[in-house]
Amino acid sequence: MTNSGPMFHFADPKGLAARAFESAATVELERRVWAADPSVWSHDSETQELIKQRLGWLYVAEAQHRDLPELMKWAEEFRSGLSHILLLGMGGSSLAPEVMGHILPRASGSPQFVVLDSTDPVAVARIAEDVDLMRTGVIVASKSGDTLETQALSAYFWSRCRMAGLRAPGGHFVAITDPGSGLAQLGTERAYARVFESPIDIGGRYSALSLFGLVPAVLAGLDVEVMLSRALERIRKLSTQPVAPNRNPMMIGAVVAALARDGRDKLTILADPGLEAIGSWIEQLVAESTGKDGVGVVPVEGEAFGRAEAYDDDRVFFRLVSEPPRDAPDVGMDVLLDAGHPVISCVLEDSHDLGVHFLDWELMVAGMGYGLGVNPFDEPNVSESKANTLRVLREGIRAEDAPGVDTLTVGKGDSHLTLDLDESLRRWIGSIRKGDYVSIQAYVDRTTAHDSLLRHMQVLIRDGTRRAVTVGYGPRLLHSTGQLHKGGANHGVFLQITSDHSDDIMVPESSYSFGAVITAQAAGDREALFDKGRRCLHLHLSDSEHGLQAILEGFTVIFGRPAKGRIL
Numbered sequence: 001m002t003n004s005g006p007m008f009h010f011a012d013p014k015g016l017a018a019r020a021f022e023s024a025a026t027v028e029l030e031r032r033v034w035a036a037d038p039s040v041w042s043h044d045s046e047t048q049e050l051i052k053q054r055l056g057w058l059y060v061a062e063a064q065h066r067d068l069p070e071l072m073k074w075a076e077e078f079r080s081g082l083s084h085i086l087l088l089g090m091g092g093s094s095l096a097p098e099v100m101g102h103i104l105p106r107a108s109g110s111p112q113f114v115v116l117d118s119t120d121p122v123a124v125a126r127i128a129e130d131v132d133l134m135r136t137g138v139i140v141a142s143k144s145g146d147t148l149e150t151q152a153l154s155a156y157f158w159s160r161c162r163m164a165g166l167r168a169p170g171g172h173f174v175a176i177t178d179p180g181s182g183l184a185q186l187g188t189e190r191a192y193a194r195v196f197e198s199p200i201d202i203g204g205r206y207s208a209l210s211l212f213g214l215v216p217a218v219l220a221g222l223d224v225e226v227m228l229s230r231a232l233e234r235i236r237k238l239s240t241q242p243v244a245p246n247r248n249p250m251m252i253g254a255v256v257a258a259l260a261r262d263g264r265d266k267l268t269i270l271a272d273p274g275l276e277a278i279g280s281w282i283e284q285l286v287a288e289s290t291g292k293d294g295v296g297v298v299p300v301e302g303e304a305f306g307r308a309e310a311y312d313d314d315r316v317f318f319r320l321v322s323e324p325p326r327d328a329p330d331v332g333m334d335v336l337l338d339a340g341h342p343v344i345s346c347v348l349e350d351s352h353d354l355g356v357h358f359l360d361w362e363l364m365v366a367g368m369g370y371g372l373g374v375n376p377f378d379e380p381n382v383s384e385s386k387a388n389t390l391r392v393l394r395e396g397i398r399a400e401d402a403p404g405v406d407t408l409t410v411g412k413g414d415s416h417l418t419l420d421l422d423e424s425l426r427r428w429i430g431s432i433r434k435g436d437y438v439s440i441q442a443y444v445d446r447t448t449a450h451d452s453l454l455r456h457m458q459v460l461i462r463d464g465t466r467r468a469v470t471v472g473y474g475p476r477l478l479h480s481t482g483q484l485h486k487g488g489a490n491h492g493v494f495l496q497i498t499s500d501h502s503d504d505i506m507v508p509e510s511s512y513s514f515g516a517v518i519t520a521q522a523a524g525d526r527e528a529l530f531d532k533g534r535r536c537l538h539l540h541l542s543d544s545e546h547g548l549q550a551i552l553e554g555f556t557v558i559f560g561r562p563a564k565g566r567i568l
Contacts, residue, residue, distance in 0.1 A: 005234070005360050006318075008246040008255060009333070010342040017342075020258040020371060021245040030250055033366055034058065034239040040366075041375050054377035056201030057362055061209045061232045061355070063199075068214070068225060075218040078174070078193060082111045084131040085220045088153040089141035089212075090117050091288075091479025092204025093176070095281045096358065097216035100224070102277035103351045110221025111137065117476045119149050119521065121505045121514040123445040124156065133157070133164040137193075139174045139216050143204045145181025148389065149475055152507045152517060154183075158190070159508040174219070176212050203377055205285050208358040223352070231355030238363070249360040252344060253367020256316060257290075259342055260297050260372065264316050265489075266437060266468040268300040270332060271320040275348060276302065278320065282361055283470075284480040289365045289376035291484025297368055298437050298484065298491075300468045304459050305332055308339040312466040314435055319345045381487040384531070385478055388524030393512055409540045410547040421539075425554045428495065428537040429465070436491045438467050439481070443474035443498045443522045444544045453548040457555055464559035467493075474498075475521040482525065486532050494529055494536040497551070498522045499544040 010017050024030070032040050036058060038051035079085065087094055094117045101113045116127045138157050142150040161169035170191035177183040179197040187195035198211040207213060209231055217224045238249070245251040256267065267286060269279040279301030286299040319333045336343050348357060369376030408424045432438065438461055444450055458469045472481055474496075485492055501515030529536050541547025 005243075005247055005356065006249060006252055006344050006346045006364070008252045008342070008344050009337055010255075011337075011340070014262070016258045016262055017246075017255045020255040021251055024251050024254040024367065024370070025245070029254065029367065029370055030238075030243075030248065033250055033363070041369050041377075047375055051375060051377055053201050054203050054206070056199045057203070057206035057210070059235065060199065060202060061228060061235055061359070064209060064211070064214055065228050065232050068218075068228060071214065071218055072225075074194070075215075079111050079137060079219055079221065081135065082137050083135040085111045085113050085137045085139065085216065086127070086131055086157070087113070087115045087139045087141060087216045088117075088150055088157065089115070089139075090147055090149050090476060091284060092207050093141035093143060093147075093150070093212050095205075095284055095480075096208035096213040097220075099277045099281045100213065100217045100222050100227075100354065101220060103275070103354050104217065104222040104224065104227065105351060107221040107223065111219075113216070113220035113222070116153060117149070118446060118473065119152060119475055119514050119518045120443070120445045121501050121503060121518075124153070124505055124514055125503065126445070128157070128160055133161050133172075134166065136161075137172055137174065137219060139176065139219065140183060140187075141176040141212055141216070142181070142183050143178050143198070143207070143212070145177045145183035145186075148386070148517070150183075152510070152514065154186075155508045155510070156505070156514075174215070176215055205288055206362050206377075208281070208362075209355060213358075224355075226352040227355040230352055231359050234356045234359055249363035250367035250370075253364035253369075254371040255342075256297060256344075256364070257368045257371020259316050260290075260295070260368075263435065264314055264342065265296065265491075266298045266300055266315050267318060268303060268311075268315055268468065269318045269320065270303075270305055272322045275320050275322055278354075278357065280480070281358075282318070285361055285365050286368070287481040287484035288379050288382075288479075290368050290372055290374060291481075291488035292378070292380055293374050293487065294489055295372050295374060296484050296488030297372075298468060298470070298488070299481075300437070300470055302455065302458070302471060303462065303469065304455065306459070306463060308335055310463050310466060311336075311339070311341065312434070313340075315468065316342045317344070319343055320348060321345070322348050323350070379483045381528075382478070382483050384486060384528040385482055385521070385525040388527045389517075389520045390524075392520035392523045393516060396516075408538070409542065410550050421550060421554050422557060424537060424539075425551070426558060428493070428535075429461075429558065431535045432465055432467055432493050436467055436493050438462075438465070438469040439485060439492050439494045440469065440471045441474055441477055441494060441496045441522075441525075442471070442548075443496070443518055444541075444548070446473045449545055450548060453545075453552050457552055460552075460555045460559050464555075474525070475518060478521060478525060485525075485534065486528055490533060492534055494534055496522060496526055496536060496538045497541065497548070498538070499541040499547065 038048035173192040175187035283299040504515035
């Protein structure tokens with residue numbers, strides 16, 4: 001392994017990094033984390049007991065490496081003759097395998113790997129049509145075993161498999177969950193090919209190197225053996241040998257926390273082409289781990305590289321590069337450093353360093369939790385949106401009925417709406433202040449066309465306001481950045497976009513449809529944002545693509561092209 005891990009670069013005129021390094025060294029942060037000492041993050045005895053139940057990720061790679069040959073042998077038999085491996089999961093149960101699918105090499109002849117983490121009925125129907133269910137292995141992944149989205153998707157594809165003619169569909173299903181969960185029981189009752197019970201002391205977002213990450217990857221024929229070996233080597237090195245502070249993931253995390261407390265709380269991920277998928281996994285890990293108790297680090301992924309003047313002084317950058325020429329400078333990093341921005345750089349010299357990268361980030365976030373004074377292993381505000389969603393489903397509240405936010409319906413070809421839309425967008429933009437971040441939340445199918453429109457909005461708003469802008473798809477964002485939005489500081493300005501569902505699908509074994517589920521999830525989260533005093537504009541689209549185009553045109557009118565660092 002040649003990857004030396006992350007490196008921190010910063011002129012440090014305020015001495016923040018030096019003080020953070022010194023503080024972390026004084027409290028023996030590195031030794032105590034590897035000793036699984038919960039007092040690193042809390043002095044409360046009850047909280048410490050809860051933290052003890054979440055530290056299994058520190059050494060899980062060793063057990064997984066030992067058991068990998070048996071898993072690979074079983075997986076080869078299971079996927080024989082299959083054309084697709086379909087993973088149904090949300091958040092930590094699906095993001096790491098999705099990244100592996102983009103980065104790791106796949107064995108010739110292996111099934112195509114597909115991840116479904118949406119309740120949008122168009123997305124569900126599209127995936128159902130794209131895979132041959134007679135030749136598809138279905139992985140149902142949920143740590144708790146009762147995740148609403150995963151339960152609905154599991155019921156739907158179970159029903160579709162039976163409709164396709166599978167007399168014993170259980171032979172095509174695999175579950176990954178906590179021991180004794182409802183999903184584990186369901187898998188036994190329905191004779192799933194296998195029920196994997198993952199160690200209960202590993203939280204979902206820290207589960208990349210556990211069964212939640214490795215089972216889907218191995219079933220998809222991805223090469224995880226070298227990746228896991230390198231991660232294990234990294235653990236042994238970091239846990240037994242001293243590492244320079246500016247190369248030590250935990251120490252770097254403590255510095256990121258110190259910078260966040262000083263106002264640089266927007267951690268912007270700039271990844272080389274081919275590595276962009278890593279950003280969504282980092283986003284969830286950072287947002288859900290640090291965004292609580294009124295503080296947090298705001299991860300910004302997928303944002304196109306901008307001119308130096310597009311960034312305000314609230315940024316820290318993470319620069320991820322692949323195989324750089326030894327004699328060529330990283331021009332992007334040099335521009336950021338020259339502008340006075342802190343930069344963490346990391347080289348992924350080949351795809352098998354991905355496991356090392358997962359581990360380093362988990363350690364960095366542990367250091368961030370220490371520096372911010374929060375428990376990075378809980379998610380206290382996630383339940384708020386979940387409870388609201390269930391109530392909305394039960395009571396049948398419409399998309400536009402959640403209280404406290406401005407709502408405008410954008411229709412296809414409706415000329416009367418242009419002025420109303422522009423006025424609503426201007427009023428919403430006018431609420432943005434220095435130090436804020438903007439969150440675009442799109443409860444639509446995650447397609448190339450939709451993503452292009454949303455990313456154009458991201459750049460227009462950033463260049464026009466100098467604010468960091470995040471883009472997330474619902475409902476997956478509820479399991480990713482949702483904790484930060486409600487639990488972090490009140491610095492978020494939210495644009496929630498929902499859409500009609502003309503081609504809806506009923507969820508089997510229930511009284512509601514997928515359209516009702518995603519509508520309830522959006523309404524429930526809007527209500528939770530309102531209850532926390534967040535600034536939010538809700539735009540409901542009668543046609544998603546035309547509606548997104550209308551919103552983009554509205555921003556173009558407001559900011560013009562190009563917008564050059566305009567400050568509101």
